[in-house]
Amino acid sequence: MDDNSGQDYPPSNRSARAEYGLPFVSVIVPFFGADTEQLDRCINAILAQEYPRDRLEVIVVDNNVRPVLNDRYRSSATFLSVIHELQPGSYRARNRGISIARGEVYAFTDSDCVPSKDWVLSGVRLLQETPNCGLVAGRVVLTFVNLNLPGLFEIYDLCINLRQEEFVREFHFGATANMITHSAVFEKVGRFNEEFLSGGDCEWGQRVWKMGYQQVFASDAVVYHPARSTLTALCDKARRLAGQDFVRMRGRKAGRRHFLLAELWRTVRHARIAWKRRREFGCRRILQVISVIGRVQAAKYSELVRLLRGGIPRR
Helix, strand or coil, X not given: CCCCCCCCCCCCHHHHHHHHCCCCEEEEEEECCCCHHHHHHHHHHHHCCCCCHHHEEEEEEECCCCCCCCCCCHHHCCCEEEEECCCCCHHHHXXXXXXXXXXXXXXXXXXXXXXXXXXXXHHHHHHXXXXXXXXXXXXXXXXXXXXXXXXHHHHHHHHHCCCHHHHHHHHCXXXXXXXXXXXXXXXHHCCCCCCCCCCHHHHHHHHHHHCCXXXXXXXXXXXXXXXXXXXXXXXXXXXXXXXXXXXXXXXXXXXXXXXXXXXXXXXXXXXXHHHCCHHHHCHHHHHHHHHHHHHHHHHHHHHHHHHHCCCCCCC
């Protein structure tokens, strides 16, 4: 793979900032799987940002065992690097991107996301305006197969997942589907914990919070993300999150019973979150969503039991 290390950028990030008033930004996108069409949409949206092109680079980290991107983006080589990270894990891939990033600011999104045209500019402005800012968590807008009529599993995803404003306010992190921060924060706090195959953004964000940094939600810094539209996709995500919780549990003193009871409480909490949207979707539909919550949590609970019996977290 070509990491395009000889690209022409402004002589230094500091001089670029002095001349233009905006920091140099590295956008880091991990990629796993074979859906290059989704990745194309993501990359095209980043390259179309309303942000000075000579103060923006894109780093795509191919995290497949065998790289699949090859020379796919060579025509954009002035602005885009494609590198390979053999070891599995999106946080390992993000750390690999950080290792070659040139920016004063890092912007993270996922390969199945499509950022709005002012995503970088809106996020950077709020990052600069917020004193001692550790991270900006932008809004994630879910899209549906049928634009005007989301399906049952898409409604579940809308109710339960990627609630960025709540993540910042209650849990002190921002999902890396849409997160922007200073490179200096990583220098002080450290990089993502590569032991996590899911949820490493939560662990990292909470480290940032504990070190006294401010965290803010940016409603104007938007990326679009397709909602999961099948029960299989929702259960797969739940199993990955079980792996995150399992890794966290190993570092805590709380017993297994306490841990599993916490999962049961999470089921109740998710049901309450969904019920609050009954006026939007109707009581009957939300009761169906609550049924899905039970099925998804059962999949996660079963995965936790498997892990506690010696299993390995899934990717």
